[in-house]
Amino acid sequence: MEQSTVKFYQTGTFTVGNRLLAPEQRSVQAGDQRRNSLNSGHRACQGCGEALGARYAIDAAMAATNGQLIAANATGCLEVFSTPYPETSWQMPWVHSLFGNAAAVATGIAAAMKAKGRSEVRVVAQGGDGGTTDIGFGCLSGMFERNDDVLYICYDNEAYMNTGVQRSSATPPAARTATTMPVGPNPGNDFGQGKNVPLIAMAHEIPYVATATVADLRDLEYKVTKAMSIHGARYIHIFVPCPLGWGAPSQDTIKLSRMAVESGVFPVFEAERGEVTGVRKIRHQIPIEDYLRPQRRFAHLFGKHPDVATIALLQARADRNIRRFGLLD
Amino acid sequence: MEKPFAITLDVGTSLANHTGSWRTNRPVYLSRIPPCNHQCPAGENIQAWLFLAESGNYEGAWRKLVEENPFPAIMGRACYHTCEGACNRGQLDSAVGINSVEHFLGDEAIAKGWKFTKPAVTTGKKVLVVGAGPSGLSAAYHLAMLGHSVTIFEAGPLPGGMMRFGIPQYRLPRNVIDAEVQRIVDLGVKIVYNTKVSNILETKQQGGFDAVFLAVGAHIAKRAYIPAADSAHVLDAVSVLRSMEGEDKPLLGRKVVVYGGGNTAIDVARTAKRLGATESIIVYRRNREKMPAHDFELEEALQEGVLVKWLSTIKQAGESSITVEKMALDDKGFPQPTGEFETLEADSVVLALGQDVDLSLIEGVPGLTVQDGVVQVNLQMMTGHAGIFAGGDMVPAERNITVGIGHGKKAARNIDAWLRGGVYTAPPKAEVAGFDKLNTWYYSDAPKTVRPVLDIIRRQSTFEEVQGGLDETNALFEARRCLSCGNCFECDNCYGVCPDNAVIKLGPGKGFEFNYDYCKGCGICVSECPCGAIKMVPEEI
Numbered sequence: 098m099e100q101s102t103v104k105f106y107q108t109g110t111f112t113v114g115n116r117l118l119a120p121e122q123r124s125v126q127a128g129d130q131r132r133n134s135l136n137s138g139h140r141a142c143q144g145c146g147e148a149l150g151a152r153y154a155i156d157a158a159m160a161a162t163n164g165q166l167i168a169a170n171a172t173g174c175l176e177v178f179s180t181p182y183p184e185t186s187w188q189m190p191w192v193h194s195l196f197g198n199a200a201a202v203a204t205g206i207a208a209a210m211k212a213k214g215r216s217e218v219r220v221v222a223q224g225g226d227g228g229t230t231d232i233g234f235g236c237l238s239g240m241f242e243r244n245d246d247v248l249y250i251c252y253d254n255e256a257y258m259n260t261g262v263q264r265s266s267a268t269p270p271a272a273r274t275a276t277t278m279p280v281g282p283n284p285g286n287d288f289g290q291g292k293n294v295p296l297i298a299m300a301h302e303i304p305y306v307a308t309a310t311v312a313d314l315r316d317l318e319y320k321v322t323k324a325m326s327i328h329g330a331r332y333i334h335i336f337v338p339c340p341l342g343w344g345a346p347s348q349d350t351i352k353l354s355r356m357a358v359e360s361g362v363f364p365v366f367e368a369e370r371g372e373v374t375g376v377r378k379i380r381h382q383i384p385i386e387d388y389l390r391p392q393r394r395f396a397h398l399f400g401k402h403p404d405v406a407t408i409a410l411l412q413a414r415a416d417r418n419i420r421r422f423g424l425l426d
Numbered sequence: 427m428e429k430p431f432a433i434t435l436d437v438g439t440s441l442a443n444h445t446g447s448w449r450t451n452r453p454v455y456l457s458r459i460p461p462c463n464h465q466c467p468a469g470e471n472i473q474a475w476l477f478l479a480e481s482g483n484y485e486g487a488w489r490k491l492v493e494e495n496p497f498p499a500i501m502g503r504a505c506y507h508t509c510e511g512a513c514n515r516g517q518l519d520s521a522v523g524i525n526s527v528e529h530f531l532g533d534e535a536i537a538k539g540w541k542f543t544k545p546a547v548t549t550g551k552k553v554l555v556v557g558a559g560p561s562g563l564s565a566a567y568h569l570a571m572l573g574h575s576v577t578i579f580e581a582g583p584l585p586g587g588m589m590r591f592g593i594p595q596y597r598l599p600r601n602v603i604d605a606e607v608q609r610i611v612d613l614g615v616k617i618v619y620n621t622k623v624s625n626i627l628e629t630k631q632q633g634g635f636d637a638v639f640l641a642v643g644a645h646i647a648k649r650a651y652i653p654a655a656d657s658a659h660v661l662d663a664v665s666v667l668r669s670m671e672g673e674d675k676p677l678l679g680r681k682v683v684v685y686g687g688g689n690t691a692i693d694v695a696r697t698a699k700r701l702g703a704t705e706s707i708i709v710y711r712r713n714r715e716k717m718p719a720h721d722f723e724l725e726e727a728l729q730e731g732v733l734v735k736w737l738s739t740i741k742q743a744g745e746s747s748i749t750v751e752k753m754a755l756d757d758k759g760f761p762q763p764t765g766e767f768e769t770l771e772a773d774s775v776v777l778a779l780g781q782d783v784d785l786s787l788i789e790g791v792p793g794l795t796v797q798d799g800v801v802q803v804n805l806q807m808m809t810g811h812a813g814i815f816a817g818g819d820m821v822p823a824e825r826n827i828t829v830g831i832g833h834g835k836k837a838a839r840n841i842d843a844w845l846r847g848g849v850y851t852a853p854p855k856a857e858v859a860g861f862d863k864l865n866t867w868y869y870s871d872a873p874k875t876v877r878p879v880l881d882i883i884r885r886q887s888t889f890e891e892v893q894g895g896l897d898e899t900n901a902l903f904e905a906r907r908c909l910s911c912g913n914c915f916e917c918d919n920c921y922g923v924c925p926d927n928a929v930i931k932l933g934p935g936k937g938f939e940f941n942y943d944y945c946k947g948c949g950i951c952v953s954e955c956p957c958g959a960i961k962m963v964p965e966e967i
Contacts, residue, residue, distance in 0.1 A: 111868045112918065112922075113922025114917060114919075126918070137927045137941070138442065140440075141926075142946075144948035149923065152925070184438055186440040340948075347948035347950070
């Protein structure tokens with residue numbers, strides 16, 4: 098992918114910024130004048146991956162559109178922690194309607210802007226995995242098939258965290274939530290359920306689909322910037338660890354998303370009109386255990402008698418991603 | 427303000443919500459000591475000068491370097507660079523070539539003619555330094571930089587001490603010594619050659635010196651009793667290496683045996699090779715693990731064809747052969763004779779069994795104590811006689827140039843404090859930035875296209891047959907491999923990864939600051955800081 102052309106030997110392009118890079122080569126987040134579209138004082142938990150991912154993505158979109166951006170937000174953590182009335186953390190035009198209609202509201206905003214001749218104003222819709230893959234899925238699919246000029250960003254923390262960690266269709270197998278089997282032979286979420294929305298989005302053959310994580314800022318910014326350079330329906334799925342729902346230390350948010358990528362659990366790729374055009378390769382492959390072990394939602398797989406069979410099934414899923422997307426050289 | 431139905435509050439920004447009150451631990455920025463700095467006997471701030479070199483500011487890097495050590499070009503060639511052994515990058519791929527960057531900076535300074543900046547104020551105090559070796563010159567430099575008037579009395583005809591008379595030219599060209607010493611002389615340090623001090627108290631009084639730093643080194647070769655025929659050609663290492671400096675090179679013959687296991691033994695064996703010996707054999711009484719010489723020097727010597735006779739002692743030396751006895755290590759690791767003998771052909775035998783200090787100049791100095799042939803000093807480098815300090819090879823310590831230079835600096839700071847009527851207190855040392863403090867994910871692997879080239883140059887630079895060492899691009903590359911352990915290098919990671927925008931970027935060179943009004947204490951900045959320059963501390967209640 099394009100961002101790897103920046104060569105800097107000490108830290109590569111992995112750090113957020115670098116004093117030795119020319120200003121135009123630095124990330125949006127490294128700028129001392131960055132917009133902080135999602136400002137301080139929001140009520141997200143300590144170490145919230147979604148708050149971080151939202152600022153990364155929206156700041157990049159704001160930079161790409163010179164601040165001419167309107168956001169429609171689904172119900173969920175992001176909406177709740179950023180806008181407890183009468184406060185707002187958003188330093189941009191932002192609207193919330195219902196849990197399931199963010200894509201439709203964004204479509205309407207885009208249509209209104211078109212009617213008003215405000216072609217410079219762009220629209221993003223955003224929500225968590227619940228609002229995207231479950232509740233808002235019909236509106237989302239409609240937005241895709243009509244090829245409305247909206248970038249939809251899904252912040253995937255793999256369950257309904259806002260209401261107390263209930264299972265969503267993005268919850269991975271074996272993960273424990275409030276609404277999966279707590280005991281029995283196979284506690285946690287079932288295998289063979291759930292859906293992969295990036296692949297479904299690709300099946301709509303929309304102009305641009307990408308996945309990203311909060312562990313690779315430059316990749317994320319590159320994808321958002323690229324998405325904003327395209328008109329039509331676009332979808333970016335950002336992996337955002339949730340310290341509360343996953344039972345992980347707050348300082349491990351970025352580390353966990355890095356391990357999700359390096360183990361193959363979460364493939365990072367981009368696709369145009371249904372074809373995969375770029376893949377972020379695994380740099381130092383790690384076994385799935387390394388990723389699972391720090392998370393209490395997988396604690397039942399470890400302990401005195403590790404559930405080797407289930408771990409092997411999860412490893413097989415990661416290996417399938419590696420094969421399918423060519424994540425290893 | 428007219429409010430709609432059921433609305434009682436004004437719409438406002440979330441900045442009113444000070445989430446910092448949630449915090450139980452707070453992140454704080456700190457500087458830890460990088461392992462290289464911690465290891466350096468001369469106390470160089472290696473990470474700091476590499477940091478400057480990374481942006482191509484070579485003069486700034488050189489000036490930072492010489493704050494601690496005035497001899498980068500000499501160090502870049504003759505230092506044993508134990509810093510590289512401590513380098514955290516060694517655990518990642520291979521250690522940063524600190525020594526080769528130092529070499530480059532030293533040569534760059536000589537080529538560009540960079541000079542030391544004279545101190546703005548002088549103190550009017552006079553300090554005598556005895557011996558113009560690494561330790562004496564280092565002390566003179568630091569004393570002069572602190573504003574004192576310094577005179578060096580040197581017994582020999584040229585400056586450099588063991589740097590000149592102990593280190594062969596293939597490791598350290600003499601024009602490098604001359605250039606770096608000249609820079610100290612230009613600072614106003616007076617060096618009086620061919621002047622052996624015989625009574626230090628007398629000399630101090632006559633010259634009206636306020637303090638003295640003794641650094642006469644250890645130049646008397648130790649002898650071992652070896653029954654030798656009249657015609658046997660037995661020499662000592664010190665005089666062999668010293669005579670390399672004169673017109674007449676030492677005549678060692680075609681088959682040379684060197685007796686001893688230190689770095690000097692290896693220097694002599696390699697010198698003999700260069701003088702045309704077909705066989706250069708080191709005879710050492712113990713094995714390779716017990717050898718005090720640095721392994722890389724031995725390795726280089728072996729590559730050059732030097733042979734080593736392990737576990738052997740010389741029993742007898744004849745005109746063209748010697749008799750050695752085989753040894754065996756006992757339970758405690760000491761060599762014991764076995765009674766097995768062997769004859770080796772040898773045109774000459776060079777003894778490299780260590781050196782003693784010439785203590786004649788301090789005889790009868792009240793309060794000064796000598797133990798095991800070396801002068802005892804306290805933590806301030808002062809001998810038992812007030813105002814007389816000592817350092818380098820003549821005090822108890824490991825004997826090498828870098829240690830000597832470190833002694834010179836330490837003594838200079840203590841002499842300065844003593845002259846001002848105080849005691850020098852070193853600033854408190856921060857904790858060491860170990861490998862576990864780093865997040866090495868953020869350091870990219872050095873690109874394959876450059877590495878092999880560099881490796882060749884790295885290898886070559888340790889031999890002085892190769893002129894120059896690193897060129898600018900390689901030096902820059904090498905400097906940029908530094909992980910900056912324990913010290914912020916402004917990568918913006920903390921600024922970027924904070925979910926609460928609670929890190930304030932202060933601008934180039936100024937670093938960052940936490941905004942504790944909003945910092946929730948999640949600790950992501952600490953775990954994602956590549957170099958370990960942030961830590962969490964419990965919030966005080």
